[in-house]
Every structure is written in structure tokens, then in C-alpha cells.
Amino acid sequence: MKIVIVPSGFKECLDAEEVAAAMERGVKRFDPSIDAVVIPMIDGGEGxxxxxxxxxxxxxxxxxxxxxxxxxxxxxxxxxxxxxxxxxxxxxxxxxxxxxxxxxxxxxxxxxxxxxxxxxxxxxxxxxxxxxxxxxxxxxxxxxxxxxxxxxxxxxxxxxxxxxxxxxxxxxxxxxxxxxxxxxxxxxxxxxxxxxxxxxxxxxxxxxxxxxxxxxxxxxxxxxxxxxxxxxxxxxxxxxxxxxxxxxxxxxxxxxxxxxxxxxxxxxxxxxxIIMDFINIEKEISTADMVFTAEGSLDFQTPNGKIPSEVARIAKTSHIPVIAITGTIGEGADLNYQTGIDAYSSIIQKPVSLEMAMENAPKWIEESTYSALRKVAIGWRMTNKGVLKKVPV
Known part of the structure; x- marks a missing residue:
């Protein structure tokens, strides 16, 4: 199984490379044999x-x-x-x-x-x-x-x-x-x-x-x-x-x-x-079984050219499912389903201070990625047993 990890950074918290490393740990925790291709992305901001x-x-x-x-x-x-x-x-x-x-x-x-x-x-x-x-x-x-x-x-x-x-x-x-x-x-x-x-x-x-x-x-x-x-x-x-x-x-x-x-x-x-002139992600995504992306806040602004929506757009040309991991879920986050993101989840599972969230972000990103793959595995088993119909992506 090949999973391509293409995140942006979490503003004021982690750069794209740090987010990508945490997501890769989550993938390998689920299954060390997975071929995880890590491509940290930049959007003109930090990094x-x-x-x-x-x-x-x-x-x-x-x-x-x-x-x-x-x-x-x-x-x-x-x-x-x-x-x-x-x-x-x-x-x-x-x-x-x-x-x-x-x-x-x-x-x-x-x-x-x-x-x-x-x-x-x-x-x-x-x-x-x-x-x-x-x-x-x-x-x-x-x-x-x-x-x-x-x-x-x-x-x-x-x-x-x-x-x-x-x-x-x-x-x-x-x-x-x-x-x-x-x-x-x-x-x-x-x-x-x-x-x-x-x-x-x-x-x-x-x-x-x-x-x-x-x-x-x-x-x-x-x-x-x-x-x-x-x-x-x-x-x-x-x-x-x-x-x-x-x-x-x-x-x-x-x-x-x-x-x-x-x-x-x-x-x-x-x-x-411009960034695509430096980082070619299309080939890796086209041969993936699944794509993970991420950003600090997923909301109504994300479809306006931010990395998760652009990654999803590329993935959808090859019918590859996309999961987004985010720090916070903001107003209008559901609009991202229209860009090709199939599912998203926040790393924050309970009320916490901003300081605590930033301190624990690497661990929580890893856990959220691991948890998302466990949910995918449940759906896969239920689909194969005929309990669920295959969800189109």
C-alpha cells in the first residue's frame, strides 16, 4: 500500500516538514510496511x-x-x-x-x-x-x-x-x-x-x-x-x-x-x-492508494488555492481518496468536500488552551493520522463483507 503525505505547515506552530514527519509516524504506527511518500509543501509562508x-x-x-x-x-x-x-x-x-x-x-x-x-x-x-x-x-x-x-x-x-x-x-x-x-x-x-x-x-x-x-x-x-x-x-x-x-x-x-x-x-x-515548478507531486499522487494532507485551520478559505484543496484537486484527476488532518475546523469547512477532500478531522479532541494545543501538536497529528487509518480499515473490512456499499471518491 502506498500513501502520499502532502501537508502544509501549522501556522505559528509547526512547519510543513514537522507536520509531515508526525503524519508519517502515524502511518508507520498503523503499519510499518506501508510505502509512505513524504512531500512537505510550502505555500509562500513559513518555510x-x-x-x-x-x-x-x-x-x-x-x-x-x-x-x-x-x-x-x-x-x-x-x-x-x-x-x-x-x-x-x-x-x-x-x-x-x-x-x-x-x-x-x-x-x-x-x-x-x-x-x-x-x-x-x-x-x-x-x-x-x-x-x-x-x-x-x-x-x-x-x-x-x-x-x-x-x-x-x-x-x-x-x-x-x-x-x-x-x-x-x-x-x-x-x-x-x-x-x-x-x-x-x-x-x-x-x-x-x-x-x-x-x-x-x-x-x-x-x-x-x-x-x-x-x-x-x-x-x-x-x-x-x-x-x-x-x-x-x-x-x-x-x-x-x-x-x-x-x-x-x-x-x-x-x-x-x-x-x-x-x-x-x-x-x-x-x-x-510557482511551487509546482520546484516540487513535482503529480506523479507520486497518481500512483498512490491514498493521500493525506494537512493545514492548521480548515475552513471556507481553504478552497481558495490553499495546499489541501490543490492537493485534493490533483488527486481527484486519478480518483485517489484524500484525508485532511487539521488543527481547527472553522466556518464553512464542508466546502472542502467540493474540492476533492473526502474526509477531514481535527487533532483537538477536547477543550484545551492554545498553548497546550501547540505543545502537543506533533503527538496529536500522529495520533489523528493513526486513528484515520484505523477508521479506513474498518470501512474496508465492512465493504468487503458486504455490510457497506463502496463509497465513491
Missing amino acids: FVRTIINIKGGSIIHKEVTGPVGQKISSYFGLYKENGQRIAVIEMAAVAGLKLVPRNERNPLKTTTYGVGELIIAALDFEVDHILIGCGDSGTSDGGAGMAEALGVQFLNKEQQKVHIKGGEDLLAVDSLTTANIDGRLKNVSIDVACNWKNILCGEKGVARVFGPQKGANSEQVEALSSALEHYAGVIQEGTGLDVRSLPGSGASGGLGAGLLAFTNAVLHPRFD
Whole structure:
């Protein structure tokens, strides 16, 4: 029997490799003879740089930069060579991710992407030809203005004084912008961005309303942030001629996608499409008897290009059953049945604190995987005895 394990990470808890290892232990606990193929997946968030650098045999470059709440932090980017080009890999989660924002300071009106711009400058110092940026697991919603400021874009108020972008709330003070002092080396570098293609910057489905609460914003702050991003989009349009309000991916990582589009001429891509250029899972899935996937929270957002739904989509082309293991089951989780996930279950079986859940996550993921296989075995035996009809997948 062949089982392919293709999980994403559990945000702020375990990376994809750690989740995959726990699931593999559950499979081997059920039956050591099972051929378990482990393929940890990345979605542009935590683990993006290290996974790609491991595949490409590159190196990690450490750099002190500005963190999401303005403090100096130690971050990094990846560097490798391919086909005569020097390529840098940047992970916004490693410099402005939610994990880097203390829980008592989580307010997207006051977090910045300035450090992302500093990492881009650091990569340019290595004379790179190409930059790949992963957008995911962000703790910011400044529309990428902080990043742009680090690159040399100047934001001005009505008195033509510079506005320093410390968070989304500062966007309301911006009246105009100038790109006259932006780093000229950006013109000679191509930038590709792996992001959630369905996230947009403004409107009822804009990033403030959809993701603001996850980053600590209350209802009043969500509305303030939404107004700030709408105002910011107007300033961008007046200054560059580009309307970023509803462009695909413009809302990625709190609007970092919009900033990259407006100020670096980056090309945004559905994150799974870019990742598949590095990790080929289709062949392994097509020859599997069963697929296990996982993510930290399974809900109505999962079908919008997140790893479990994309894995299920691929599996269904070969009629392979898919089981998802998740940390929490959120609103609209049943929508995932339509994407090809046949069953899902939470690792949390009783009320516990967040701290306890995170501490026990590896053990509980293993136990949930083991338990799921025992249930499959019961169904298989009952089907063969004629007690159950075979369930279509």
C-alpha cells in the first residue's frame, strides 16, 4: 500500500516538514510496511526559503532588518545559482510574519513591511538577476508601503512632508508619492511573487475585512484599515497610473502584493503554480492508494488555492481518496468536500488552551493520522463483507 503525505505547515506552530514527519509516524504506527511518500509543501509562508534552498542547494544569508513592530530582528533570505543566474528567495513571513508580532501587539494598523524592502535591497547588493518572493503568514496590512519606503519611494502629506509608514493607519496621512529615489537596480531584476491569487486589496472582500481579524484587528480597526487601504490605492493610482484595488493577488500578505505590483514591476502568480515548478507531486499522487494532507485551520478559505484543496484537486484527476488532518475546523469547512477532500478531522479532541494545543501538536497529528487509518480499515473490512456499499471518491 502506498500513501502520499502532502501537508502544509501549522501556522505559528509547526512547519510543513514537522507536520509531515508526525503524519508519517502515524502511518508507520498503523503499519510499518506501508510505502509512505513524504512531500512537505510550502505555500509562500513559513518555510518557503529553506525548502527551496534545500532543493536548489543554495545558501542562507542572514541579515538584521526591521521587524513588523519596528524592532530590529535577525532575518534571512536564500541565494542560489541556476542557468548562469543568481537568484534570491525572500520569505515575507521571516521578516514581517504574524509569528514575529507579539500577541499583545497584534494590530495591523501598527505593523510594517519595511523589513521586506530591506531584504530586497540586501539581495540587490549580491547582484542578483532574479528575486522570488513568497507571500504568506503575514502579520502586516500596510499595503506594502513600508517595503516601498525602504526601496526609496517617498510618501508625502498635504504639506509635502515625508510620511514614515509604521503601519496601515499611516496610509491615511499620505497625500501623494514619488518614485524618483527608488533603487535603480530594480529595473534590471525580474521579480516573481508566489501569493494567494484570490486576495484583493479593497472592497467587501478586501484584505482588511477578510484577514484583519486574524491579525488582531477589532471591528472598528478593520473599518479604519479598509478606509486606509482604499485611500492608499487612490494615491497609487494618481502617482503611478495603476489601479491596484481589485487586481488578483493585490491583497496578498496585507496588500504587499499591491506594493510589489506598483513599485517593483513584479509579476504575481498563484502560489501553488510557482511551487509546482520546484516540487513535482503529480506523479507520486497518481500512483498512490491514498493521500493525506494537512493545514492548521480548515475552513471556507481553504478552497481558495490553499495546499489541501490543490492537493485534493490533483488527486481527484486519478480518483485517489484524500484525508485532511487539521488543527481547527472553522466556518464553512464542508466546502472542502467540493474540492476533492473526502474526509477531514481535527487533532483537538477536547477543550484545551492554545498553548497546550501547540505543545502537543506533533503527538496529536500522529495520533489523528493513526486513528484515520484505523477508521479506513474498518470501512474496508465492512465493504468487503458486504455490510457497506463502496463509497465513491
